[in-house]
Every structure is written in C-alpha cells, then in structure tokens.
Amino acid sequence: MTPSPLLTTGIVCMLSGAFGQTWPSREFRAVWVATVANLDWPSSKHLSSSQQQAEMVALLDKMETLNLNSLVFQIRPASDAVYNSSLEPWSRYLSGTEGNPPSPFYDPLQFVLNESHKRNIEVHAWFNPYRAYLDGWLAKKYPQYAHSIGGNSVVMDPGAKVVQDHVYNVFTDVINRYDIDGVHMDDYFYPYPGSAVHFDDHITYNAYKAAGGKLSLADWRRDNVNTLVKRLSDMIHVKKPWVKFGISPFGIWEAGHPPGITGLSSYDAIYADSRKWIREGWLDYLTPQLYWKIDPPQQSYTALLDWWLQQNPHHHHVYPGNAAYRVFDKSHWPVTEIQRQVEETRHRAAQNSLGNVLFRMGSLHSSVYGIFHDNLYSNPALAPIMSWLHTSFTGPAIPQNVVTGPSYITWSVDETGTVRSWAVYELNGASWKLVKVMNRDIVYFTVPRHGKYAVRGVDRLSRESGEVVVVVSGNISVLG
Structure with a gap:
C-alpha cells in the first residue's frame, strides 16, 4: 500500500558533472x-x-x-x-x-x-x-x-x-x-x-x-x-x-x-x-x-x-x-x-x-x-554505456512528480516508454553513491537514512536522465 503523498521537496537539476562515485557506478x-x-x-x-x-x-x-x-x-x-x-x-x-x-x-x-x-x-x-x-x-x-x-x-x-x-x-x-x-x-x-x-x-x-x-x-x-x-x-x-x-x-x-x-x-x-x-x-x-x-x-x-x-x-x-x-x-x-x-x-x-x-x-x-x-559487489552498478551504438531511441525521461515523506521517496510511473529502470543515488560526503536500481514499475524507495538523494531514469542502453534531487529529513507532515 502506497503511503499518502507528501509535500514535494525535490528540485530538478543536472548534476552529471558532480556524480563522482566512491564505488564504481558503471561496471x-x-x-x-x-x-x-x-x-x-x-x-x-x-x-x-x-x-x-x-x-x-x-x-x-x-x-x-x-x-x-x-x-x-x-x-x-x-x-x-x-x-x-x-x-x-x-x-x-x-x-x-x-x-x-x-x-x-x-x-x-x-x-x-x-x-x-x-x-x-x-x-x-x-x-x-x-x-x-x-x-x-x-x-x-x-x-x-x-x-x-x-x-x-x-x-x-x-x-x-x-x-x-x-x-x-x-x-x-x-x-x-x-x-x-x-x-x-x-x-x-x-x-x-x-x-x-x-x-x-x-x-x-x-x-x-x-x-x-x-x-x-x-x-x-x-x-x-x-x-x-x-x-x-x-x-x-x-x-x-x-x-x-x-x-x-x-x-x-x-x-x-x-x-x-x-x-x-x-x-x-x-x-x-x-x-x-x-x-x-x-x-x-x-x-x-x-x-x-x-x-x-x-x-x-x-x-x-x-x-x-x-x-x-x-x-x-x-x-x-x-x-x-x-x-x-x-x-x-x-x-x-x-x-x-x-x-x-x-x-x-x-x-x-x-x-x-x-x-x-x-x-x-x-x-x-x-x-x-x-x-x-556490495553496492549496485549500472552497465557501462556503449556510446558508439547508434539508435533512434531517445534518452530516458526524467522522473516526474517526485515527493518525499519522513523515510521514503516516490514518483510517477513512466508514461513515455523510455525508462527501463530507476537509479537512486545518495549524497555521501562530496560525491554521489548509487544505492539502488529498481525496475520501471517500482516507483517507491525507502531511504536507509535521512539525507540528500537523487533519482534518475535509466533506459535499456544504461543511459541516464537528468536527476531530481530531494532532501529526506523526516520533518514533513502528511498532507490530507
């Protein structure tokens, strides 16, 4: 059962240049x-x-x-x-x-x-x-x-x-x-x-x-x-x-x-x-x-x-x-x-x-x-991108309607057909660490701890969308 939606705390931003991982994120x-x-x-x-x-x-x-x-x-x-x-x-x-x-x-x-x-x-x-x-x-x-x-x-x-x-x-x-x-x-x-x-x-x-x-x-x-x-x-x-x-x-x-x-x-x-x-x-x-x-x-x-x-x-x-x-x-x-x-x-x-x-x-x-x-392999990894593969596929859609609760993040199901998986990152010090990869039908993630997280869409070629960054603090009240 999905919890009641909470106030959206995420902001859409492109962090590609900032995604340095302590674990290999692509392997x-x-x-x-x-x-x-x-x-x-x-x-x-x-x-x-x-x-x-x-x-x-x-x-x-x-x-x-x-x-x-x-x-x-x-x-x-x-x-x-x-x-x-x-x-x-x-x-x-x-x-x-x-x-x-x-x-x-x-x-x-x-x-x-x-x-x-x-x-x-x-x-x-x-x-x-x-x-x-x-x-x-x-x-x-x-x-x-x-x-x-x-x-x-x-x-x-x-x-x-x-x-x-x-x-x-x-x-x-x-x-x-x-x-x-x-x-x-x-x-x-x-x-x-x-x-x-x-x-x-x-x-x-x-x-x-x-x-x-x-x-x-x-x-x-x-x-x-x-x-x-x-x-x-x-x-x-x-x-x-x-x-x-x-x-x-x-x-x-x-x-x-x-x-x-x-x-x-x-x-x-x-x-x-x-x-x-x-x-x-x-x-x-x-x-x-x-x-x-x-x-x-x-x-x-x-x-x-x-x-x-x-x-x-x-x-x-x-x-x-x-x-x-x-x-x-x-x-x-x-x-x-x-x-x-x-x-x-x-x-x-x-x-x-x-x-x-x-x-x-x-x-x-x-x-x-x-x-x-x-x-x-104690942390997940996405497959490496093969940039030379020429395909008409557009990149994956960015997550939509991302909302957070005291201990979770949720977002909308992909309607574009471009997403195979969702990748969730956690800010760990000065770098982002991949903590979970979920299939396209799972749009809910229970966070292991409070902090800053980012959600990205991933397509079948392991290409990632831009990310929605959210802060899960545990201090937000349930609406409705």
Whole structure:
C-alpha cells in the first residue's frame, strides 16, 4: 500500500558533472549460466516446467542479491534450442529428449527475459556456433559436414556454406523475435587439439581451391570464422543497433603475445583470429577467458589483460572472463585471487577494462559468494554505456512528480516508454553513491537514512536522465 503523498521537496537539476562515485557506478557484472550437460540450469533434464522456472527465479534472485547486472545465458548449447524455435529442435537438456518441449509448454528464453528485466539484469543470449551431437538433427541432416571429436560430440564444418548460413539464420531468428540485450559467442570454433581430434575438412577446402581460392588451409579456416563473425556483427547492428555483440575467446591469441606468454595459440590451434575482431571494431565487447592467476609469468592474468587492452583501437569494451570455479576444483585457488583479479580489472578502467564475467553460476557460493556480496559487489552498478551504438531511441525521461515523506521517496510511473529502470543515488560526503536500481514499475524507495538523494531514469542502453534531487529529513507532515 502506497503511503499518502507528501509535500514535494525535490528540485530538478543536472548534476552529471558532480556524480563522482566512491564505488564504481558503471561496471559490467556478469555470470555465465551454462545449460549444456545441465551444468547450471536446469539442474536436471527431468524437471517439470514449474521446477525449471523455480530454479531460474532462485538463480536470478541470487544474482540480484549479488548486485550482478548481466546474465550470459546459453540458449544454443549444441545446435539445439533452449527457446521456441522453428529452425532447430528443443534441447535435450530441457526434457531429456531432443525435440521435446518443456512440459507443460513454456518458452524458457522469454521467461528468462521477463524475470531478468524485472531485476534490472541484462540478458546476453549465448550461442555455441558449431557444436552438435552425432545423434542430433543437424549432424544427421549434413553428415558430410559433421566431424567427430570423440564420443557423441561433433563439430560442424565452418567451411561449409550450408552450415554457415544455417548458423547465421539461427542468430537472425533470435534477434528478430526476442528482446535480448546482447549476443554472445563462446570460444569453440574449430575444435581444440586432442588425441581424438582429426578434423578432416578436405572436401570443403578442396572445393574452395577448385573454385579459385588461394588461401592456405590455416588462413582459409580463419577466414571462415572471420566471415561468420563479420556477418553477425553487420546483421545485429543493422537489425537492432542497441543489441550488444560480444565473444569470449580463449585468453591467449598467440603464444609470445605479449612476450613471455606461453601456451596454446588460439590463432593457430582453433583458427580464432580474435585480435582481428576487436581491431576491426566488429565486437562491442571482448571477454577473453583469462583463466590463470596474476603471478605466473607464463600465463599472467594482468599481462594478458594489458595486452588485450592494447589491441583495441576503437575503444570498445573489454570484460575479462574469470575462473571462479578454480577456487573449488583441484586448482584450489584462494578466493583472494579472484578478488585481486576484479580489482586489477577496475584499475584499468581508463583503458576500457570495464567489468568481469564469472565462470560460472555454479561457482557463486561459499567463499566466492561472500567476497562478492560483502566486498566487491556490495553496492549496485549500472552497465557501462556503449556510446558508439547508434539508435533512434531517445534518452530516458526524467522522473516526474517526485515527493518525499519522513523515510521514503516516490514518483510517477513512466508514461513515455523510455525508462527501463530507476537509479537512486545518495549524497555521501562530496560525491554521489548509487544505492539502488529498481525496475520501471517500482516507483517507491525507502531511504536507509535521512539525507540528500537523487533519482534518475535509466533506459535499456544504461543511459541516464537528468536527476531530481530531494532532501529526506523526516520533518514533513502528511498532507490530507
């Protein structure tokens, strides 16, 4: 029940230049939620729809408690769909059988979008472009382009035009039909080296050469991946220029870059020219998977992060991926390692190092949960603004009819359709601190203490309106 309105004490003013925060007010705080093999969600392929939904609500509630603002949600784990698709079958990880929808029927992606946006959490739809299963529909449709990498797993040939076009069409379909905030690809392109892997794509490569192609096999493979990345970038930014496009490649582009770094070269081993993608400006953000400690020189988190930041002439965003799972696996990392990595990321904010993506949701418990809840993410943050995204959206409306009471602030519901969230700031000494982000339907805030507050509208691109500043003193009488 809304209390009786009180005398308005707010004044409209523009304080943009005065908003210096003691906490980072803009930071990409994301976590991967893997559906493949039921790693994060759903916990079992035998759950009912209501059980799946309850698990997702609990997951999102946990994210909200941790002040995470972005979910990287795997919707295409293996040439299948964790959403209602006419192009690919329902994922086996939802029902136990490929092609069978959740029962009773619902659309998991739409459910995730609705519930996430209620909590001011962006949804980045995570696709694996080439993975499939030997007994899956795509491998059966194009067996000549399905290459085994052991067991039931196959990688579809990136050099086959029908495979490229199908993957492109799947992405396009999701962009057209869902109100997602981002498109995300992981690090699986050509298969990683292994004893069971012999990727025999001589048929497609020979056809390329017969048609006059001059590239070597390695360069041709890289060009196949580059072509898909460029096509997707162009499509996304034309169809919905407000949707962000990001990729999370293996953390080492090529051994020796920077000097002293050793290990697998993704440029040579899986034919991922990830440096090119950020240098060309095709991506809005890059999330190199920097799953190593800071101190070992062979694969140093900070050395690699600094190198990636130097490959960014368009000044797009870099959100490194962090191996939170290593606190609990045989690596036995101290949780302070993850804390240091986030702090080192923040120290490089001036170089567009503007957040982190944690792998994975199942690791956000115990000491990892505690370090984020109590320290790193104890205050909320808005996602960073990508100023290069061209959109016809006008900025968010300024809050209207702001009134205060002895311990609360309230304002009118947005009628313009430009506001996704409301941000409430508190004056803390000489600077403003973000204390709460609420969805567009919540227009009431109980203040933690008396003082000076500011309310701003926030749109889907995290742009903020001007602010209404109010003083909550507890000395105002209820009117009427």
